[in-house]
Amino acid sequence: MQRILLLKNKTAQKDKYETTFQSYGFEPVFVPLITHTHVPQDLLQLLENNAYLAQLQNIIVTSQRTVECLYESVLPRLEAPAKQSLLQKTVYAVGPSTSDFLMRIGFSNVKGGSDAGNGSILADIISSDISSQFPKPEPLLLVGEIRRDIIPKKLSSAGILVKEVITYKTANMPDNLIRFQHHATEGSWVVFFSPQGTEDIIEFIKKANYKIASIGPTTQEFLKKKGIKPSVVSFKPDEQNLLNAIISANTGSI
Missing domain, CATH: 3.40.50.10090 (Rossmann fold)
Structure with a gap:
């Protein structure tokens, strides 16, 4: 073996x-x-704002660590209506493993996945989906403390601004x-x-x-x-x- x-x-x-x-x-x-420490406070504060949650359309997730933070530290602390609303949002994910994990924890509309092996490809998919919308929605990009800026840069060049929120920190x-x-x-x-x-x-x-x-x-x-x-x-x-x-x-x- x-x-x-x-x-x-x-x-x-x-x-x-x-x-x-x-x-x-x-x-x-x-x-x-590496060790991962969840930092859900900023995200929870945002999602507990009913007005923000109501207008939020798209979430971007590039890491399974973010999904773990959602599963373990965010979803259990949301009120039932907010949790249900969040799980119905369109989520764009890098890679099939992250996509599958999102679906296993209850998200019903996950895009990208196996069709998006990296952030650049995912940004193209997102841009294709929403660049023609007016006004353009502002996707919520959930990231780690250490991250690359490929997605926000590429979306910005297409006229799409994102809101970044850190969900975890890492250390060797x-x-x-x-x-x-x-x-x-x-x-x-x-x-x-x-x-x-x-x-x-x-x-x-x-x-x-x-x-x-x-x-x-x-x-x-x-x-x-x-x-x-x-x-x-x-x-x-x-x-x-x-x-x-x-x-x-x-x-x-x-």
């Missing part, structure tokens, strides 16, 4: 990377590198390299999901025999700058495309 080291936090409720890789005979092991966990070494075995696959928290691990794996996978081109470019060429890059940022890439590499078909 080949080990797959997933350098990420395990998703609350159900993590599809775990179930998908297990179903194909791999041994997925999560090695979380202590002893990332020690915990990685504890789980790593010769010939393991190591999957990088983002640059954050990986510095010590990158220096270590340069001297070791691991197969490297990147979840997408942004992380791939980061790894290349650090002197590491990934064996595979997932075609889309989801568990099935990552699995397919790794299986192809293992069978020598790429």
Whole structure:
């Protein structure tokens, strides 16, 4: 059984990377590198404003961490009418995992998902949907404290302004390299999901025999700058495309 080291936090409720890789005979092991702290106060204050909630049409979510904040720290604290109203809003999500998670917690109109593998593509989808509306609605963009500004910049160029609200903060966990070494075995696959928290691990794996996978081109470019060429890059940022890439590499078909 080949080990797959997933350098990420395990998703609350159900993590599809775990179930998908297990179903194909791999041994997925999560090695979380960063801690997440929910900061729901600003969002709650906004959503408890009945006038704002009534006019809100679109929400943008780029991370499963934001969905966890909604599920654990926002929805349970809203009054029933506000909760029902929120769950009926159109939500634009990056990637299928985030989209699926949103639907599992009760959002009924989720767009993007598997059709939006990154923020730039999602911004194009949003712009196509609402740029012709007048007056243009102001989407609510829910983000982490550390984030890229691709979506607001691209939407702004299309005349669409967004309201950004931070929903979580992140920090590197202590002893990332020690915990990685504890789980790593010769010939393991190591999957990088983002640059954050990986510095010590990158220096270590340069001297070791691991197969490297990147979840997408942004992380791939980061790894290349650090002197590491990934064996595979997932075609889309989801568990099935990552699995397919790794299986192809293992069978020598790429």
